[in-house]
Amino acid sequence: MPILTEKDYTFELILQAAKDGAAAALGAPRLTPSLELETRIVHGEEIGFMVRLLEIFAGPEGAYSQFIYGDYLMGKRFLEQNQPYAILLIGAKTSPSPLAWDCGACGFPTCGEFNRFANENKSAGMFGYGPACNWLMMDFGIALAQASAAIYAKNVDSRQQGSYGAAALILGMMPGMDAIIANSVGPLNRGIFQEWYNRPEMKGSFSMDKIYEMLIATFAYHFGAFSGDGIPMIKNTDDWFWEPFKAGTGPMPEAVEILPQILEKAGEVTLEYEQWLQERAAGDGDS
Amino acid sequence: MREKIYEFEPYNRAQKNHTLEVARLAANAALTAPKAGGVDGVECEILTGDDLLALADVMERESHKFSGHVKRRFLYETVMARESDVCLVIGHYRSAGTPLDAGCGFCAGRMDCSFVYNARKTEHGVIDLTAVSPEERAKVPFHGPMCVPRNLDLGIAVGSAMVITQRLLVDAMPFYTVSVAAQRMGILPRSWIKVAILMSSRQKNPYVDVLPDYHLHNLATMEDDLRKMFVTLRGVYWYDYKTWYPRWTKGSGDDPEKE
Incomplete structure (x- = not known):
């Protein structure tokens, strides 16, 4: 060559x-x-x-x-x-x-x-x-x-x-x-x-809708209206003044539910990897 | 205004200035180093001259809080600080007060950040560092617990700064002992943890090849003793060189007067 x-x-x-x-x-x-x-x-x-x-x-x-x-x-x-x-x-x-x-x-x-x-x-x-x-x-x-x-x-x-x-x-x-x-x-x-x-x-x-959803959720204050009344309104649409959207806090139960599911699936991949390693080692031994 | 007058320049002033330029570039490298989530947190301060000597004095005082090998480190590395041109201090101003909040597990092996938050006074998840009294904070050099991945970021920043010093062939080394002294001196007060890097452009790297009892036997003490001994010797063997020159003893063969 x-x-x-x-x-x-x-x-x-x-x-x-x-x-x-x-x-x-x-x-x-x-x-x-x-x-x-x-x-x-x-x-x-x-x-x-x-x-x-x-x-x-x-x-x-x-x-x-x-x-x-x-x-x-x-x-x-x-x-x-x-x-x-x-x-x-x-x-x-x-x-x-x-x-x-x-x-x-x-x-x-x-x-x-x-x-x-x-x-x-x-x-x-x-x-x-x-x-x-x-x-x-x-x-x-x-x-x-x-x-x-x-x-x-x-x-x-x-x-x-x-x-x-x-x-x-x-x-x-x-x-x-x-x-x-x-x-x-x-x-x-x-x-x-x-x-x-x-x-x-x-x-x-991602769609623009999804991107704006992320932006508003992450930077709520950036999209906040006048907050002098203590109930800040979030400008989540162009017509935000007709459809008021209130900022607030609340529980996130899905976060607690998802974690065990992720760990279970990750465990399955780990077991497969261990099996793959064993098969590869057995293959090396055969050759 | 304070003015200090030294008879002896510790070393070449130009070299010191060049090391300072490298320290500035190294600080830039620390600022641009990669960080978890790209979030800022690194800040730097450079000490030279009297401030660097004051830092070394603090190191010496800190040594009395320790014994054995830790005390030796403080004492030996004080010598290195005094031989350095520059000290670059890199701090992380988020390690104590604004954790990464990623549940990474490094602080306590948990899936959440509860270890750090439970140990600090908080209000709705905002850590109140002002609740730690100066007396409480002074009990240890770096009051924790801190966000470990933020401190990993600090390490990456230090590593990036070190790359610049290595590329520009300036001797440099990060030191725990100098970091403690910088903390005690109140350098970078926003950062509750910091790493100090000493830098030097001497022809011999001052951070390696260290003798036992280095705080007693180092270049500065040797030079100082040379000054002490030499002037004494001059005083003992004085003579009026304009009117007299000592003769060699008879028969030595090295008598310039004979020649």
């Missing part, structure tokens, strides 16, 4: 950029002497399982989370188009704290009390395991920034994504790590929107 084209080496370059990011993270400057930091690089079918989890977290058409929906569409599109793409996972163990600095940021007067609380209460939230030592977490942040800078130095697009990190955590891709942030690396070439990570696939996903 006398002439190599992008098709021959693009994925290799992306993997190299991801490896450079991993090296930068592992060698990053630290505030503490004791952060346990690990990196992994995943691609191909493994990303497929992460994408499936994000689809569940995002909900139908992003009903549960618009942010995660955009990340889901991005990964789905890359896989469908067979784009050269890898994910650099950077994980950290953020408790117990070996520092003995007694800094107080965690809410406990001493590291010893924090560690006792951590031992008794360690469990998962939406994005990772807590409680976490704030200084170990800051070291984790420094490593993330250095990884991104190393990838950026190669002119390879990348984006730090907590969504894929949470998916990796749930799938057990980095056992022992409390927090994982994913760094999506690649593709090399610029997309038709000149970049890949601005969620271009969100285009056409």
Whole structure:
């Protein structure tokens, strides 16, 4: 093969950029002497399982989370188009704290009390395991920034994504790590929107009605009428003065109902992933 | 107005000014660093000259609150602060008062933010930091609990600032001890947590290759002792160089007068 084209080496370059990011993270400057930091690089079918989890977290058409929906569409599109793409996972163990600095940021007067609380209460939230030592977490942040800078130095697009990190955590891709942030690396070439990570696939996903509904719900005060009477009216239509719409507060029971359903579906994908890993390992053994 | 007069410039003034320029660019990098939800929260302050020396004095005083290796860190890193050109302090003004509210779990392993909110005085979900008395706040360097992902953002900002210092080949290192001193000094008062980065453009990186008892045996103390010993020696072996030159002892072969 006398002439190599992008098709021959693009994925290799992306993997190299991801490896450079991993090296930068592992060698990053630290505030503490004791952060346990690990990196992994995943691609191909493994990303497929992460994408499936994000689809569940995002909900139908992003009903549960618009942010995660955009990340889901991005990964789905890359896989469908067979784009050269890898994910650099950077994980950290953020408790117990070996520092003995007694800094107080965690809410406990001493590291010893924090560690006792951590031992008794360690469990998962939406994005990772807590409680976490704030200084170990800051070291984790420094490593993330250095990884991104190393990838950026190669002119390879990348984006730090907590969504894929949470998916990796749930799938057990980095056992022992409390927090994982994913760094999506690649593709090399610029997309038709000149970049890949601005969620271009969100285009056409929502009607203007839906967008205004989100805007009014999020920034009610921006659409508020004269509030001097203590009952602020929201200008939710052009004819708002004929159809008064009152701002207020109320319970959100659907949020409580949806969470167990999401966790159940996520558990199913995790089991499938474990089975896939076992089958792959058995296949490797056969060969 | 206060005026301090030093006989000895600690080092080259131009280098110090250049380091200051790098610190400004590093602060910009911290401001533009990625953040959870794209929400602002990072602020910076740069200390030089007398302010930096005052910061080092605070570090030295703080050391007395600790023992063992933590005390040593404070004392040794005080030396490094005094050898630095600049200290860039990066704070996060949302960590204590306006959490991410995402139920991330990092503060207490829960699906909600109740750990932080229950520990603070709130009114309809708005945290009232004014309810923490100065005495209560002063019991620890950084009064918590804080929003951990906000502090992850702070770490990312510090990492971005460090990228600039590395690219521009200025020696820099973030320090917990300097951060505590900056907090005690009231630098960036809106930020209840902050990270201080020392920067230096000396020909030898002042943050590595540290001797035991470094607070006693460092370049500044060596230079100081040199001054002390040398002037004494001058006084003991004085002579009128215009009228007299000491002779070598007989037969040494190195007597310039003989030649």
